[in-house]
Amino acid sequence: MASTPAAMHSRTGGSFLVEDHLPEEVFTPEDITEEQHMFARTAEEFLRKEVIPREDRIYAKDYSVHRELMLKAGELGLLSIDIPEKYGGLGLNKISSAVVGEQFALQPSFAGTQSSHVNIGTLPIVFFGTEAQKHKYLSKLASGEWIGAYALTEPHSGSDALAAKTKAVLSPDGSHYILNGQKMWITNGGFADLFTVFAKVDGEKFTAFLVERGPGLVSGHEEKKLGLDGSSTTALMLEDCRVPVENVLGEIGMGHKVALNVLNIGRLKLGARSVGTIKLALGESVRYAKERHQFGRAIAEFGLIKKKIAEMAILAYVGEAILYRTLGMIDEALERVDKDDPKQVLATVEGYAPECSIIKIWLTEALATVVDEEVQVFGGYGFSKDYPAERSYRDARIARIYEGTNEINRIVIATQLLRRAKKGELPLMQSAEQLLGSTSSLSVDSDDPFGDEKRLIKGAKAMTLVSFAEAFKVYGDAIREEQEVLGFIAEMAADTYAMESALLRTEKLIANQGSEKAAIQTDITRAFTREAAAKIERAARAIAAETATEGESIERSIDRFAHHAPLKAIRARRRVADAMIAAGKYCL
Template sequence: MTQKPRPAPVGRFLTTNVGAGDVFTREDLTAEQKLFGGTAAEFMRREVLPNAGRLYARDWPFTRELLRKAGELDLLRLEIPEAYGGLGLDKASAAYVFEQIGINPSFGGSIGAHTGIGTMPLLCFGNAAQKAKYLSRLASGELIGAYALTEPGSGSDALAAKTTAVRDGDHYVLNGRKMWITNGGFADLFTIFAKVDGSQFTGFLVERSMGVVSGPDEHKLGLDGSSTTELILDDVRVPADNVLGAVGGGHKVAFNTLNLGRVKLGPRNLACAKFALGNAARYARERKQFGKSIGEFGMIKHKLAEMSLRIFVGEAMVYRTLGEVDHALSAVDPADAAAVLAAIEPFAVECSLNKVASSEILAYVVDEALQVYGGNGYSREFPAERPYRDARITRIYEGTNEINRLIIATRILRAGIPAEIATGGTGDRAVAIAAKRLAVTMLAGAAEAHGERVAEHQEVLAHIANVIIDGYAIESAVARSEKLADARAGGAALAADMTAVFTADAADRIVAAAKQVGHALGDHGAATRERAAAVAHPGMDTVAARRRIAEAVLAAGEHPL
C-alpha cells in the first residue's frame, strides 16, 4: 500500500488549515435555525419529560402517540426535501433540534431511529414510486420506521448476513433473523437486508403486514424506554417492487445510511452530556460535606471543568463538520439523492471521528457526574445512574468505536495519503497543525511498513486515528474560541481557557501515541518518532484554568457556553 502523498477529498482537513472565518460554530445558528429547536424543546418539556415513566414502563402505544405528535409539529420531516413534502432544513438546524430531543435518550433513540436510519434509506435510495407510497406517511408519523441490518452472527461484519431472499415470481421470500432493532416492537416499515442468490447483499422495504414478527423486547443495560427486539422472518413475501436500490447494492444503502447517522449522533450525545453535567453541577452546589459545598473542593472542580471543556470541544467538532456538509450540499439539488450522497461521502472520516469523540465525551461526563454524587449516584433515586446506563450503547451502535477508528485510518489510506499541509501557526493552532503533519507521517510509515496488509495492524491504525481525532478536535476548538474572541462575545475568555487546557492534555496524548506507533513501525517509524517532538506543548497552569472553568460551571449550574 506504499503510495506517493497527494491531495485527497477524503481527509482533506489534514491538508488545509482553517481559521475562525472558515468554520461554522454553534454560536452561528440564527434565530430562524433555532426556531424548530424551540419547538422541540417545548415538546420535550410538555409531552415527554413529565411522562418519561410511561416510556420506561414500555408503553409502546404511548411512544407511538408521542411520535405522531412530533409529526404534527413537523419534527419528523426536518431533513426531507421540500419536493417530497418535507421542510428541507440544513443539517446544522436539524442537529440543533436533536440537541433538544436528546435530553431523554430513550425517546431520542426512538425518534432518531425513525427519522434517521428508518427514513434515510428510502429517501436516498428509494425510487419515485416507493417514495410516493411511504415517505409522506413516515414524515407524518402515520408509519414508524426501523432499520434491520445486524444479525445474531453478524454485527460489525454486516456483509456476513445469513438472511436470504429468494425470487418467487414478482416477490422475494425472506427468511432469517435480525437483532437489536430499535423500534422493533412497534415499527410498521423496516429496511431489511438479505442476500439474493446467496451472495447479492440487498436492501428491501418490508411492511410489518407482510409477515414480520417481533421478538420480545430485550432487557438492556440502558435505554429501557425504547423498544429493541429481534425480528423473525419466516417466509416473508415482499414485492419485487420493494427492492431498495439495486439487487446486490445493499452495501451502498447500509454503509451510507450509517455514515449519515454517525455525525447526527454527535448533537444527541452532547445534549445528554450537558444534561448530566447540569445535574452534577447543581448537586455539587447543594451537597455539604466537611462544612462546605462539595463544589468548593479542588477535585470536584477538576471534574466539572473537564466535563465542560470536553463538551465545548465536542460541539466545536460536530458543528464544524455539519457546517462543511451543509456547504457541500448547498451546491446540489436536494431532491437528487445520488448527488446528495456524492456530496456527503467524502465526509466519511469526519462522520466517524465525530461519532467516536462525542460518544467518548459522553462516557466521560456521565461517569464523572455519577462520581460527583458519590454513593447517591449509585441509587436509582438520584438522576445520575440512568444517564450512566443510557450512555454505554453510544460506543457500540452505528459502528463500534473500534470499527470507526479503523474507518478513519483506512479510508484515508485508500483515498491516498494526503499531501502535507504547510507549516505555520502559533500557540494552540501550532499544536493542531503539528498533529496533522504527524498524522500524515504516521499514515505513510504504516503504509510503507505493512503494505497491502496494513489493515491487519489494528493497534497501529487505532493510535493513528486517535491522533487524527485529537488534531481535528484542537483545530476545531481553536477556531471556535477565536471566533468568539473576534466577535467580542461573552464567554470568549472561558472558551480560551477550555481550548488551552484541552490542547495541553491532547498534545501529551498525541506524543504518547506517536511514540508507540514509531516503535511499532521499526525502521519505518523514524520519521514518526522525530516529528512527534513538534507536537510538544510548552505547558501551562491547567489547575488555575480548570478552577476558572469550574467556577463558571457552578455559577451557571450547567455548561456555561
C-alpha cells in the same frame, strides 16, 4: 431555515491534516441562526411538556405512548427535517437537524424511538427509494402515522453485516420475494409498521427490501437491556414473508450501498445527541454539587469536584466545535449540488466520512467520560436508581456500539485517509515527505496570542502525517491488518481535528465579541490543546517504536515536532468550573 454562510469555503474531507483553516471559514455554534434556535426550542418544549410527563408509561413499555408522541412530533415537523418538501417533509439542512437532535437527549429512550425512525427508518427511502416508494411511504413516516425500523444485524453477523444469512427467493410467478431469516437488535421492532430489511437474493446478492408489518413478519420478545429500557428492541423473524418485487430498495445486489451510506448521517446525528447529553449531565452534576454539603461546604467548592466539572465543560465546548464545524462544511458543500439528486447528496456527505467517524468516536467517548464523572460527583447517590446519574450512565453505554462500533469507526478513519491518499485526493504522503526532509522547526507568528496553541496544532498535524506515512512505508497494504496502529492514527487525527476546531471556534468568537467575552473559552482552548497534544505525542512514539527498523526511526522527527508549552492548567480549569457553577449549567 437559513443556510450555512456562503462565505465559508468547502474543504475535502481529511484536508484539516494538510491545510491551515481560518476562523472565518468554519461554522461554529455561535453561528446558529435565531430561526434554528426557535426550532430547537420547539423540540425542547415538546420533550418537556409532552414526553417527560409520560416517562412512567415509557419505562413501563407502553408502546401506545410512543405512537401518540410520534404523531405529536410529526405535527411539529420533528420527524420530517431530512425529508424533501415534495414528499411531505421540511427539507432543512444538517445544522437544523442537529440543533433539534440535541434536545432529544432530554429523554433518551424516546430519543431512541425518534432517532431510529428519522434516521435508519426513513433515510434509506429518501436516498434509494423509487418515486413510487417515496410517495407511498415518506408522507406517512413524516407525519408519524407509520413508524420505521431497520433490520440489518443478525445473530451471527454484527459489524460484518455482509455475512447475513437471511434469504430472499423470487416466487414462481415473479411477483414477490419470499424472505426467510432472523434479525436482531431492531429498535422500534415491537411496534414499527415499515422495516428496511436486508437479505441475500438467491443466497448471494445482498439486497434491501421495504417490508410492511404483516403475515410472515413476527417481532420477538423485548430484549432486557442495560440502558434505553423504555425503547423497543426486539428480534425479527421472517417466515415465508412475501414482499412485492416493487419493494426492492435500490438495486438487487447493491444492499451494501443502502446499509453503509446512511451511516455517515447517522454518526452526525448521534454526535448531536451526545453533545446534548453531555450538557445535560454537566447541568445535573453542577446542581447536585452545589446542593450537596460535606465538611460544612458545598462539594462544588472542592478542587477535585471542580476538576470534574471543568472536564465536562471542556468536552462539551470542544465537542460542539467539531460537530458544527463538520455540519457547516457539509451544508455548504450541499449548497453546490442538486439536493433533489440523492446520489449527489450521498456523495457529498461521504466526502466527509473521516470527519463523520471522528465525531462518532470522539463525542461518544467524551460522553462516556462525562456520565462516569457524573456518577462520581453524585457519589453513593449516583449508584441509586432514584437519582439521574445512574440512568445517564446506563443509557450512554450503547452510543459506542451502534452506528458502527468505535473500533470499526477507527478503522474507517484511517482507511478512508489512506484510500484518499492513494487516489491523490489528499497529499498526505507528500506532506509527510516534506516534513521529514526539512530540518527546520514548525514556526508561527511570534506576536500571535495563540502562538503556543498553533504550534501544538502544527506539531500534532506533523506527527500524525509522519506516523501515517512511516506505517504505510513499513507495512504497505498489509497495514489494514495492523489494527492497533490504525487505531493510533485514527485517534491522532481525531484529536488534531478537535484541537484545531476548538481554537478556530475561540478565535472566531474573539473576532466577533472581543477577548473579554471569550475568557473562559480561551482557558478551555489552552487547556485542551495541551492535553490533546500530549496524547498525540504518546501515540506517535508508540508507532515509532513499532515501525523502527535497524538504524531508522521517526523518533527524532517527533522530537522536532513535539512542543511543550507551560500553562497553569489547574487555575484555568478552576476558572472554567467556576463559570459553570455560577451559571448552574453549561453556559457557553
